[in-house]
Amino acid sequence: MSIRFDKDARRATNGPMIFFSDPSAMVSLSEEIRGAIESQLAFYAYRMPGDLMISFGSSEHVVEGIGERGFVIAPFLPDMPILTIPYRPAKRNIKADGFQYRFPSTSTPREEHAAEIDAIKSALSTYGTGKIVASRVIVNNGRIDVGSTFAELSRRHPNAFVFCFSTPLTGCWIGASPELLLEASGNGVKTMALAGTRAAGESGEWDCKNLEEQQMVTDFISETLSGNGLDISISPLYTRNAGKVEHLCTDISASSHEPMTTDRIQSILHQLSPTPALCGTPRDVALDTIRQTERFDRGCYGGFCGPFRSPADFSLFVTLRCCCIEMERFCIYVGGGITLRSNTEAEWQETEAKASTIRDALIIE
Ligand SMILES: C=C(O[C@@H]1C=C(C(=O)O)C=C[C@H]1O)C(=O)O
Numbered sequence: 093m094s095i096r097f098d099k100d101a102r103r104a105t106n107g108p109m110i111f112f113s114d115p116s117a118m119v120s121l122s123e124e125i126r127g128a129i130e131s132q133l134a135f136y137a138y139r140m141p142g143d144l145m146i147s148f149g150s151s152e153h154v155v156e157g158i159g160e161r162g163f164v165i166a167p168f169l170p171d172m173p174i175l176t177i178p179y180r181p182a183k184r185n186i187k188a189d190g191f192q193y194r195f196p197s198t199s200t201p202r203e204e205h206a207a208e209i210d211a212i213k214s215a216l217s218t219y220g221t222g223k224i225v226a227s228r229v230i231v232n233n234g235r236i237d238v239g240s241t242f243a244e245l246s247r248r249h250p251n252a253f254v255f256c257f258s259t260p261l262t263g264c265w266i267g268a269s270p271e272l273l274l275e276a277s278g279n280g281v282k283t284m285a286l287a288g289t290r291a292a293g294e295s296g297e298w299d300c301k302n303l304e305e306q307q308m309v310t311d312f313i314s315e316t317l318s319g320n321g322l323d324i325s326i327s328p329l330y331t332r333n334a335g336k337v338e339h340l341c342t343d344i345s346a347s348s349h350e351p352m353t354t355d356r357i358q359s360i361l362h363q364l365s366p367t368p369a370l371c372g373t374p375r376d377v378a379l380d381t382i383r384q385t386e387r388f389d390r391g392c393y394g395g396f397c398g399p400f401r402s403p404a405d406f407s408l409f410v411t412l413r414c415c416c417i418e419m420e421r422f423c424i425y426v427g428g429g430i431t432l433r434s435n436t437e438a439e440w441q442e443t444e445a446k447a448s449t450i451r452d453a454l455i456i457e
Pocket residue numbers: 225271286287288289339369370412413425426427428429430446
């Protein structure tokens with residue numbers, strides 16, 4: 093499959109190259125991505141939910157932290173550095189210290205996933221409540237056509253944040269995220285508590301397990317934002333489609349009397365990510381359990397990524413429904429919230445359905 097973009101594709105002087113999905117277009121995103129891979133440049137491409145425009149940029153440099161205009165990438169673990177692929181040529185380059193992402197060697201066996209669920213339940217039984225996200229990896233051989241896969245994800249998931257990024261530190265990731273982590277415009281921010289999963293279009297009420305699980309995410313996000321002096325407002329609970337599955341969701345908006353500074357945003361993000369939608373609550377118990385039971389590195393899965401222009405203008409999404417790509421193989425990451433009410437077989441099926449978001453869109457060369 094080839095993608096054609098607007099012949100007026102342009103590189104802004106201090107921003108990404110923009111492609112429009114116009115059939116008369118002449119420039120191929122695939123070629124840009126291939127060029128960046130061949131030249132060993134860091135690069136990103138993203139398409140905002142509901143949009144037709146694709147932003148692409150590449151850079152020789154990757155800088156540490158949030159603040160500079162660019163594409164932000166944060167790994168799952170909150171103690172790992174956040175990176176930015178800057179829009180403008182950077183003067184410095186981050187050192188590889190602190191990054192040891194290792195591509196998983198094999199898929200998680202089913203018994204290992206079941207054993208993680210048991211370990212989580214026993215960790216949670218001490219509290220009588222809480223949730224922890226068990227994830228697994230699906231490793232496959234094959235050379236992915238990154239540009240065509242990006243176009244296919246965009247076509248299949250018009251309301252998702254479609255992303256692809258690559259740096260020497262993180263490797264190359266691609267996916268279609270249904271989950272906003274934090275978006276700012278002016279002194280206001282928006283986020284969502286997205287959790288609880290069932291097959292898309294299922295009729296009837298949501299069950300107790302899913303409702304409780306989603307409520308834990310809403311509570312955590314609301315408390316985190318309120319604790320940072322923001323006035324929050326929470327939408328009614330609704331069902332949100334994400335391909336073959338649907339989730340429970342509440343939209344949360346928050347405003348601040350004080351201006352949003354980079355330091356303040358950095359601190360909020362550090363407290364927010366990973367939320368219980370990807371990690372769990374209590375968060376320290378969840379992180380410990382995940383570290384002890386998962387025998388692979390989550391890398392960027394469960395972290396966040398997206399464009400950052402200023403502390404009052406950015407859109408960051410949870411990095412999920414994604415895979416990490418190497419030259420001849422790829423690894424899909426997928427997970428689900430485990431509570432004391434979880435059923436092991438149902439949790440496996442849920443991860444299979446979530447994996448289809450990315451699996452069905454992959455175009456192998
Ligand atoms: C963990 C994933 O998804 C998250 C977990 C969900 C759940 O447990 O029901 C639902 C949406 C996401 O917040 C994933 O897709 O890998």
